Amino acid sequence: MRAVSYAQFGGPEVLRVVADVPVPEPGPGQLRVRVAASVLHPVDLMIRSGRFPAPLPVGLPYVPGWDVAGTIDAIGPSVGGFTLDDEVIGFSPWLRTTVGAHAEYIVLDAAWLTTAPTGIAATEAATLPTNGLTAAQALDLLALPAGSSVLVTGAAGQVGGFTLALARVAGLHATGLAGADDREFVESQGAAFVPRSEDPARAAAGSFDAVVDLAVIGPSLMELVSDGGGYVAASPPLRPEPVRGIRTFALEVLPDGTRLGELVKLVERGEIPLRVAGVYSFAEAATAHHRLAQGGVRGGVVIVP
Incomplete structure (x- = not known):
């Protein structure tokens, strides 16, 4: 072959x-x-x-x-x-x-x-498979109840886009950090938009129940997470140590045909771009x-x- x-x-x-x-x-x-x-x-x-x-x-x-x-x-x-x-x-x-x-x-x-x-x-x-499952498994790790807030960095990338879509489906209030040209896409997924800057923590000023750091900005974003919240690091070496009761995770995507099948149904319903x-x-x-x-x-x- x-x-x-x-x-x-x-x-x-x-x-x-x-x-x-x-x-x-x-x-x-x-x-x-x-x-x-x-x-x-x-x-x-x-x-x-x-x-x-x-x-x-x-x-x-x-x-x-x-x-x-x-x-x-x-x-x-x-x-x-x-x-x-x-x-x-x-x-x-x-x-x-x-x-x-x-x-x-x-x-x-x-x-x-x-x-x-x-x-x-x-x-x-x-x-869909690798990036969709990465997004799904990131949110599964956080296990946020509906109504929670989540900041997604790298929000216009492939994994970021899936994460915004799945957050919307789960009833989460997502904020997407991305380039200035990506506002339309981020907002199309029902998320608030924050433009990328040299000081992402300041740009996304506020407090979130969780952060999914797909842009690999690093532990500086921990200051944006509420006490007892969650933080997912896309790069395992940059997984910060837990503080203030914050749960921290290093993301490593695993193949899962059953979970992928659930994402396929969302694609067929037009919920995932x-x-x-x-x-x-x-x-x-x-x-x-x-x-x-x-x-x-x-x-x-x-x-x-």
Whole structure:
């Protein structure tokens, strides 16, 4: 099968389309998916450049890519609830498995997948799994009752947009910290808008029941959290120590087909926006990496076979 791969660390120029990658076979509890679309993430760029700060389970070469939208091509033993040609979405926990989705086929645990949203193109559906579950799991950690207030930094990014939408669905009062050009999007999700500044804590002056720090601003935001509130750090090393009874969490997204299925229902009801910044073929993978590295992307950078 064909896949995007790299055999050395470096810039986007190290990416190659390799045609002789073995087609993986599903084992017990697994499904093989014929990939229709996958998504490029900042962590893919960090790993490709050799800047990822932790050891990975196996060495080069790597096929990158987490999210997948596609159709079931083969079913392993002990799998129920799916049939051949079902359209599904899910993601590979790449840092644990190094099983990449920028390939024509991928094998994943059935428990990590769910039925794709009806009537949604694969290029859009592929933007949901990793980032949507990151947002959902952040709010699940906080377990805020309806009516609570939450500040979301990086609110116009992919995870930020999902977090605002899910906060609205949960009856939370969200405030989104984002760039000046992002006011319309933040407010479209029912959130109050705060423009990004050199002093985010001052810009978002006030008190919140919780903060979801997706922009990795850091512990300075703790001063905005009410006593006994909650704080989710998107970067585990920047998880602050608990003070004033504030619960602090380091966010590490986990695959969860059941929870993802709940998000699919919200997509089908129009409650969650799916945004695509651009679609690139395998041959254009280097261009996609360049685009994401430029920053300011408002939507998924999608890779298709």
